[in-house]
Amino acid sequence: xxxxxxxxxxxxxxxxxTGDKGNRSNISLVPYLPDTFPYLxxxxxxxxxxxxxxxxxxxxxxxxxxxxxxxMNFVIDNALEGGVNSSLxxxxxxxxxxxxxxxxxEVTVPKSCIPAGSRYL
Amino acid sequence: xxxYIGSGAGFAGDRLDAGIPVVETLxxxxxxxxLIFEVMGERTLAIAQRIKMRNPELGYSPYLEPYLRNVLxxxxxxxxxxxANLGNANPMGGAKRTHELAKELGVEGLRxxxxxxxxxxxxxxxxxxxxxxxxxxxxxxxxEIVAANAYLGARPVAEALKLDVDVVLVGRTTxxxxxxxxxxxxxxxGPEDWDLLAQGTLAGHLLECGGQVTGGYFCDPGFKDVPGMxxxxxxxxEIEADGTLTITKADDTGGMVTRATxxxxxxxxxxxxxxxxxPDVQLDITNVxxxxxxxxxxxxxxxxxxxxxxxxxxxxSADGGWxxxxxxxxxxxxxxARARLAADVVRARVSKHGVTEPVRIEIVxxxxxxxxxxxxxxxxxxxPMDGEYRLRAAIRTLDKxxxxxxxxxxxxxxxxxxxxxxGYRCNITGQVNTASVLVPRGPVEAxxxxxxxxx
Numbered sequence: 001x002x003x004x005x006x007x008x009x010x011x012x013x014x015x016x017x018t019g020d021k022g023n024r025s026n027i028s029l030v031p032y033l034p035d036t037f038p039y040l041x042x043x044x045x046x047x048x049x050x051x052x053x054x055x056x057x058x059x060x061x062x063x064x065x066x067x068x069x070x071x072m073n074f075v076i077d078n079a080l081e082g083g084v085n086s087s088l089x090x091x092x093x094x095x096x097x098x099x100x101x102x103x104x105x106e107v108t109v110p111k112s113c114i115p116a117g118s119r120y121l
Numbered sequence: 122x123x124x125y126i127g128s129g130a131g132f133a134g135d136r137l138d139a140g141i142p143v144v145e146t147l148x149x150x151x152x153x154x155x156l157i158f159e160v161m162g163e164r165t166l167a168i169a170q171r172i173k174m175r176n177p178e179l180g181y182s183p184y185l186e187p188y189l190r191n192v193l194x195x196x197x198x199x200x201x202x203x204x205a206n207l208g209n210a211n212p213m214g215g216a217k218r219t220h221e222l223a224k225e226l227g228v229e230g231l232r233x234x235x236x237x238x239x240x241x242x243x244x245x246x247x248x249x250x251x252x253x254x255x256x257x258x259x260x261x262x263x264x265e266i267v268a269a270n271a272y273l274g275a276r277p278v279a280e281a282l283k284l285d286v287d288v289v290l291v292g293r294t295t296x297x298x299x300x301x302x303x304x305x306x307x308x309x310x311g312p313e314d315w316d317l318l319a320q321g322t323l324a325g326h327l328l329e330c331g332g333q334v335t336g337g338y339f340c341d342p343g344f345k346d347v348p349g350m351x352x353x354x355x356x357x358x359e360i361e362a363d364g365t366l367t368i369t370k371a372d373d374t375g376g377m378v379t380r381a382t383x384x385x386x387x388x389x390x391x392x393x394x395x396x397x398x399x400p401d402v403q404l405d406i407t408n409v410x411x412x413x414x415x416x417x418x419x420x421x422x423x424x425x426x427x428x429x430x431x432x433x434x435x436x437x438s439a440d441g442g443w444x445x446x447x448x449x450x451x452x453x454x455x456x457x458a459r460a461r462l463a464a465d466v467v468r469a470r471v472s473k474h475g476v477t478e479p480v481r482i483e484i485v486x487x488x489x490x491x492x493x494x495x496x497x498x499x500x501x502x503x504x505p506m507d508g509e510y511r512l513r514a515a516i517r518t519l520d521k522x523x524x525x526x527x528x529x530x531x532x533x534x535x536x537x538x539x540x541x542x543x544g545y546r547c548n549i550t551g552q553v554n555t556a557s558v559l560v561p562r563g564p565v566e567a568x569x570x571x572x573x574x575x576x
Contacts (some may be wrong), residue, residue, distance in 0.1 A: 021257065064393060075393075089515075
């Protein structure tokens with residue numbers, strides 16, 4: 001790894017929001033700086049996201065790419081323990097899951113991907 | 122010409138005063154102006170339907186009066202047309218109540234129209250509804266259906282506006298129809314102007330959640346800072362005849378409109394961004410361009426449209442029994458060990474009692490919301506024993522007695538559980554189960570109609 005590369009939680013370089021429909025969750029992932037996008041494409045794979053949510057019952061993850069924003073959108077099937085109809089979680093809609101993704105998936109990026117003034121620097 | 126459409130609420134529970142600065146801003150605009158209120162969730166209709174069964178005058182949104190009271194007079198005086206799904210299960214009843222409110226507030230000559238026809242049970246038998254193909258949610262087979270409402274599109278909203286009114290109250294339409302309806306009315310967009318309908322639908326999607334596009338539900342201090350969240354400005358969309366959309370916000374308010382706030386809302390509750398389905402158009406946002414156009418102004422262009430599906434989505438609701446939740450807090454030295462013992466005690470008691478439904482017993486403070494019903498992650502984690510942890514038990518049952526029993530087991534920890542537990546909290550709430558089904562559009566759209574309601 002070159003000197004200026006650093007491994008950090010996604011939260012250092014990207015943000016996102018969760019939405020829900022039934023037992024399906026969608027999480028957007030948006031890099032703070034556009035140059036970060038290729039690293040996200042390469043490293044934040046649908047398989048990795050599925051592994052993160054498998055213990056909640058997730059069965060499939062589709063990743064949609066929007067390179068001209070840039071952003072990506074993960075659609076996670078059966079991640080919500082039945083969703084509002086049957087979940088026993090405190091968060092029936094899974095609204096908190098975007099920060100689980102941001103906090104628990106790590107990426108290796110050049111330090112220049114971290115916005116100026118970030119506490120991760 | 123530019124059409125200006127502001128939002129006064131993005132969900133039932135949004136700030137009651139958010140619409141006031143939006144109307145103040147719209148007053149200054151030269152062009153048609155609208156204020157929307159979006160207050161319906163999937164479960165709202167079933168709850169409203171039950172209320173209507175008890176009292177046929179009710180069943181409109183309980184938020185109708187609190188939201189409209191703050192803006193009705195100013196909006197009427199300034200010529201700002203209100204389009205809102207405050208009608209809920211009873212748009213007619215909502216119109217009557219709005220006329221009464223107008224009288225009380227001294228608003229003269231208020232003209233109201235409603236959109237009807239979303240209630241499938243008004244013209245279909247429950248058995249026929251139950252036989253429609255389910256695409257999402259619980260099986261409704263054999264359950265008593267409380268409500269079944271189709272998502273109408275923007276055309277009936279535009280029809281209502283043709284009746285030359287100050288207020289349009291709808292029940293179940295798509296949220297975006299509250300915005301696309303006025304645009305179809307003002308610009309005369311045709312049913313096959315796919316790209317225009319796509320831009321109008323995207324405008325609706327961006328505006329429908331109120332402050333979620335102006336810095337609400339966005340701020341992450343130190344990473345995504347948002348100024349003035351205590352006076353968050355709600356959004357205003359400025360839409361040209363060619364569909365060009367600019368998202369901005371009410372003057373002299375907090376919040377902000379940036380590319381990032383718009384991107385987060387644009388992808389909110391979207392699955393395939395190339396195929397967002399509505400009754401009016403299939404929306405493709407994969408080529409959308411966002412351009413900064415001054416402070417708190419983002420121009421949105423490039424939405425593509427194609428023909429919508431031949432079916433409409435219907436939300437069917439059935440009784441969902443009860444959700445019981447109860448909590449007890451442990452703090453200080455060895456708090457986690459005491460909370461874990463409490464969890465084990467409740468698990469053993471509930472199991473011996475013969476409760477068959479799944480019970481979730483977890484410890485808040487250990488990352489419980491990211492865990493599963495079995496607390497698999499908590500067991501693997503090496504959390505500090507000292508601190509502040511909250512035991513939480515939850516169960517869903519069809520009978521209220523079992524729900525109450527589980528709460529009582531947590532309560533009994535006071536005298537029979539580990540040392541130092543306190544702060545017992547509990548609730549039992551009635552639940553609504555929903556399923557999304559598909560219905561052919563023809564018969565439903567034949568029922569959809571706009572109607573003027575006189576005082």
